[in-house]
């Protein structure tokens with residue numbers, strides 16, 4: 401299998417504080433890497449560096465075979481899309497859903513102006529929303545629906561890597577489940593390559609093929625999902641797993657994770 405992403409020796413300092421300490425990571429195409437670790441371990445920083453929102457102090461990022469420059473080209477920015485915990489971060493409140501989706505499609509020349517309406521409708525349908533949403537504005541939708549729109553916007557430019565940073569954490573539990581199901585459906589339908597961050601191991605279990613564990617700015621384990629949940633390599637991973645009180649009632653069918661007693 402080909403590598404979608406390679407991260408070599410990535411280091412980020414915030415002043416004198418080392419938020420990322422020589423991170424090395426490979427992500428296979430068409431797979432989902434679940435990134436876990438306690439609050440402050442550097443997960444969001446890693447996501448933001450890969451997405452080009454933070455410039456690293458050291459290290460290299462390759463997307464496919466292409467090294468990403470510190471100053472990314474429009475094409476390079478398009479190839480990595482990010483979904484945030486708060487969907488409002490990527491939805492302009494003054495723009496209708498039509499404007500939000502068509503702006504991305506036209507800016508990156510994904511379709512021409514004659515096809516844009518059709519493509520906007522297709523994108524909404526992908527995230528299980530109706531075409532009439534196009535005339536409405538972000539505030540007219542629930543948090544879960546806004547996250548679906550943010551997902552549609554991210555997918556509109558056909559990225560080669562989708563980064564989702566706690567995309568279900570701000571949602572009600574029942575809505576969390578449906579958004580997670582959507583991610584799983586899209587993953588299968590579109591063969592997505594994803595970096596999926598969550599502090600919730602039930603969510604990670606439901607979505608990931610591989611699990612990476614961060615601690616204090618370092619990557620301390622990368623294992624297959626099965627290995628991580630049954631035979632984790634590190635004591636720290638065992639602690640994370642045992643800290644989960646009563647673990648996720650099946651988040652998705654097949655997503656059941658029960659802690660071993």
Ligand SMILES: Nc1ncnc2c1ncn2[C@@H]1O[C@H](COP(=O)(O)OP(=O)(O)OP(=O)(O)O)[C@@H](O)[C@H]1O
Nearest residue numbers: 414417419437438439440441442443444445446599
């Ligand atoms: N802009 C910044 N300036 C200074 N320190 C920062 C900045 N952003 C993050 N940090 C610090 O860097 C560390 C890593 O933060 P980061 O947000 O990457 O962690 P995280 O694992 O995503 O945590 P959480 O799950 O709480 O979001 C934390 O100690 C945080 O306080």
